[in-house]
Amino acid sequence: MLKDIVDNNENYQPGLSIDCVIFGFHDNQLKVLLIKVERxxxxxxxxxxxxxxQDIDTAAITVLSSRTGVDGVFxxxxxxFGKVNRNHQHFDKKILEYLQIEEEKGKWLLRRFVTIGYYALVDFSKILPNPSGRHEIVEWIDHKEVPELILDHREILDKALxxxxxxxxxxxxxxxxxPEKFTIPELQKLYETILDKKLDRRNFLRKITNIGILTKLDEKKSNVAHKAPNLYSFDKEKYDEVLKNGLNQGW
Amino acid sequence: MLKDIVDNNENYQPGLSIDCVIFGFHDNQLKVLLIKVERxxxxxxxxxxxxxxQDIDTAAITVLSSRTGVDGVFxxxxxxFGKVNRNHQHFDKKILEYLQIEEEKGKWLLRRFVTIGYYALVDFSKILPNPSGRHEIVEWIDHKEVPELILDHREILDKALxxxxxxxxxxxxxxxxxPEKFTIPELQKLYETILDKKLDRRNFLRKITNIGILTKLDEKKSNVAHKAPNLYSFDKEKYDEVLKNGLNQGW
DNA sequence: TCAATAATGTGTTATTATGACGCAATGTAC
DNA sequence: GTACATTGCGTCATAATAACACATTATTGA
Structure with a gap:
């Protein structure tokens, strides 16, 4: 993989990369898709x-869909990010040897890389984390329990959030x-998780329904140990309209 | 200039550039600092x-201060921006000949460049537009009268605004x-110009003073053909605090 | 079976923010 | 001194927000 890219480095934008912060929501947790190579x-x-x-946006879509198998998402x-020393000492000669990359071609990889950060919002239930090779682990990790990351990836993640x-x-x-059908409490949990802050149930309902993007379905969630909450879906047309025009006008 | 950079291109990040949208405010107009090379x-x-x-942020500061002579600004x-064809056909062999750049070295310049957009807010009255060479014109232009720009610079400018x-x-x-001392009507004109929208005088005053970042001075503007407006200055301490915490809380 | 439990659905009230105005005060020009 | 343009300050109706009360519903277990 990496060796292929380095060997054909004239086909790639030099000194520039893309990193994706892929967010998902599951078990009332905000998850981030992370990767670990075996070594x-x-x-x-x-x-x-x-x-x-390729346009940089296209390259970002490629990164996202290769890891998640989905496209057409947010x-x-x-x-x-382009601090001078951001990838200093990340690859050294030993690793290049391990990867069987010639020293001359390896120079391409050893320079300072500037990276363009993208963040994605994906439906957790539709994603199958997809390792790009045998020696790679891809996993959803609760954003509150993200371990130490390489380079400045922690900074990139924080900025994305x-x-x-x-x-x-x-x-x-x-x-x-x-998912397509969801309850108001679920939606509220999502907001609370992202903001890391409790919101008032009743005020949340009023505010979120006032936006006018929700459709109340004639269906209740089943298998819950209490009063069954109603299911909702988004009115995609109105949703897109609000997305385009923005929520708060301000001035 | 450009020849120097190309001749020593190993000292520069390849395929990457910085473009600055420098905003100023004068005569109730939002001005943009633009450049034209003679040819x-x-x-x-x-x-x-x-x-x-250099960090990319540092490089951006260098671009800004070399054109405006000021630093420490916003x-x-x-x-x-990185569309595949964004700088396609911008430099061709004829121009490289004109600039006395060897064909081999010129290749560095002919590839696709990705550009990082920065925007700056500067005090118009403190800036002396500074051409970097004899063959360059630097000028403040009303953002409503910006002429056709090279490449995708129009898109970059629009996105900045x-x-x-x-x-x-x-x-x-x-x-x-x-400037350090200003009147509320001036501040309002600034907001109206940026938003391209009329605001109510009285509501604006209330809202802007409620933020708590203004200090009313014991001084009035002179030489006006009507009632002299009061002068204000910013309370830098509170200003920075609001800058840090943000204005609207939303959720 | 039926009360206890743990949620959800709906409503109320006080407070604050916003939008749309009215009117007096002030400095200049003629 | 009066007309003019613009500022400074205030009012009122309406909308948005925060804080809170109470009834409803499905499950659980004594």
Whole structure:
């Protein structure tokens, strides 16, 4: 994989990469899709390089769909990271030898890489984490229990979450993170999890329904140890309209 | 200039550049600092390349201060642009000949460049537009009268303004665009110009003073053909606090 | 069977923020 | 001194928000 890219490095944008923060929601937890290669002892964000004949957005879609198997989901660029020493000492000669990469070609990999951060919101239940090779582990990890990450990936993850928190006030988001049918309490949990803050049930209901993007279904959730909550779905048309025009006007 | 960079291209991040959208406010107009090189017939955003031994943010500061002579101003990365054909056919062999750049070295310049967009807010009155060479024109241009720009610079400019409009709801901004002492009507004009929308005088006053970042000075503006408006300044301490915590809480 | 439990659904009230105005005050120009 | 343009301050109706009360419903277990 990596060796193929380095061997044909003239086909890739030099010194530039993409990293994706892929968010999912499950068990009332905000999950992040992380990757670990066998020989490394740290986890990392799924990422990739940019073919010279591809838009950066297209390359990001490729990264996302290769790991999750889905496309057409919410994917947004949020920041670009380029500290001088951000990938300093990440690859050294020993690793290049291990990967059977010639020294001359390896130079391509040893320079400072600038990385473009994208974050994705995906429906957890539709994703099958997909290792790109035998020596790779792909796993959903609760964002509160993310272990030490390589390079500046922790900073990238934090920035993605901070961006998501701000965007929560500017647009609706549940459509991408929840299954087709869901309950208001589930939606509220999603908001609470992202914001890391308790919200009042009754005020949340009023505010979320006032947006006008929900359709109340004639169906209740089953198998719950208490009063069965009603199921809802998003009115995609109105949802997209609000997405386009934004939520809060401000001035 | 450009020849120097190309001749020493191993000192610069390949295929990556920075473009700055520098906003100023004057005569009730939102101005953008644009550049025109003599031989070209289109204007462009001030930009530059990224030394391999510099953080991208540092490189952006360098671009900004080289054109405006100021530093320590508001500068923020807002997006990265990387369509495959964004700088297709921008430099061709004829131009490289004109610039006396060898064909071999010129290849560095002919590839697809990804550019990182930064926007800056500066105090118009403190800036002296600074051409970096004899053959360059640097000028403030009303954002409503921006002529055709090179490459995708129009898209970059539009995105910067869209970002600024959103951020106007999330943070205070006048500090960077106005002189130290200013009147409420001036501040309101700034908001109206950025948002391209009329605001009610009385409601604006109430809202802006409620934020708690203004200090009313014991001084009035002179030389006005009507009732003299009071002068205000920003309470920098409270201003920075609001900048840090954000304006609207939303959820 | 039926009360206890743990949720959900709906409503109320006080407070605050917003939008749309009215009117007096002030400095300049003629 | 009066007309003019613009500022400063205030009012009122309406909408949005925060805090809270109570009834409803499905399950569980004595």
């Amino acid at each position: 490394a002892n740290k986890w990392s964000l799924p990422g990739g390089f940019i073919p010279v004949d 994917l947004r660029q949020f920041a670009t 901070a961006t998501l928190r701000i965007e929560l006030n500017l647009m609706p988001i549940g459509y991408n993170l929840l | 070209a017939n289109k204007w462009s955003l001030p930009g530059g390349f990224i030394p391999v031994d 500068l923020r990365q807002f997006a990265t 869209a970002t600024l409009r959103i951020e106007l709801n999330l943070m205070p901004i006048g500090y960077n665009l106005l």
